[in-house]
Amino acid sequence: MYQTMRKLFVFRENIKSATKMEILLNYPGLQAVRKHDSPMQQSVREYKGLLFVNDKSFKIHLHQSNSTWLMHNPTDDPIIYALNSQNFKHAWNYLDAYKKQLEPIHLSHQPVPVDIYRRVIQEHQEFVNFHIYLKTVQLASDLSHITIIYVDGKFRNHQITITVNYNQGKLFQIGCCKLPVTLSASDDSLINLFEVFVAQVENFQQFFDVMDVIDQFLWTVDPEMPTRADVRRRVILDVNLSVEMVFNPNHPMTLPEMRLFGPVGRVQQIESVLNNNFESWSEDGDVIDELTKIFEVAVFPERGSLDKECGIGECGICLSTRGHSSKLPEVFCPNSPCDQCFHTDCLYKFLQQSLQEYSTKVQGSCPYCKQRITCENPQQ
Structure with missing residues (x-):
């Protein structure tokens, strides 16, 4: 029974x-x-x-x-x-x-690609059944794209949007994905195209490891919400003192490119320390250990441990820490008693009021102490 x-x-x-x-x-x-x-x-x-x-x-x-x-x-x-x-x-x-x-009310003016719709549905069904490391797979109701979140071997989420091409050419193409390189590919097979993305994700595992450690142990202020595509981190060193580090995604443990932001005198001191220690950088070491070594610090400031908000001063013109497009101040008055910081956009607009057109750089007087100050064109 x-x-x-x-x-x-x-x-x-x-x-x-x-x-x-x-x-x-x-x-x-x-x-x-x-x-x-x-x-x-x-x-x-x-x-x-x-x-x-x-x-x-x-x-x-x-x-x-x-x-x-x-x-x-x-x-x-x-x-x-x-x-x-x-x-x-x-x-x-x-x-x-x-x-x-x-049907008799809405007469056809152009054919609807029903056969392509069917192919998209079938590819989507086969794809879901084929892959096991998928967190979500969302097929848009209008069949225009498929949004996929893939989980790598270290349980990191990676999102990709694959668009459907209803014109001539391959059926699927990569629309948007967060990787440190531009990924452009197309294929008639959804599975094959997704494998191209997965191969790139696996290729950048060491880069993701390094950036995760940076975000975990250092006070990153820019970008505010880093994505897997961001190779740049601006990290707090002290009040009104920070460093921007740009990592090579293909060789993430090589010495990153660095740019210091802060009062001129303090920046020069840090630059002198770095110049003496650059050669001691080891690609086989831990990234935090290597950074503390070349900056000659015991530890980096913890998030929120400094008096000033984000450890970054307010722009002397717009009076905010984050300006246009959430950018932080980058220009400091070279007059050490002043040391006022400014957003590049704000200072450039202030200084170029007397100019007829934009140039590579502008010079003028600091809005606070009237000492000579130079600002690069933010459009360059």
């Missing part, structure tokens, strides 16, 4: 799966919404997305009420109102009837 019931259950589940796939292939703009009826069973009682009729698209939200399928929010649509009054036992019957009513 148990075996008979089990076979019947499997048979019914296979019918449900086949029915769901048939709906998605014939109506590729729709996505099934699963709801848990019990801990042991899942069923599809809703479909959401777009219904394509000739060259038009219509938003659909179809749900099952008791044993009848209905459309959500009929409003003043007489077609939906009439169909909702009928008794549709199956979702595809409702969709077929709705599409049949719409």
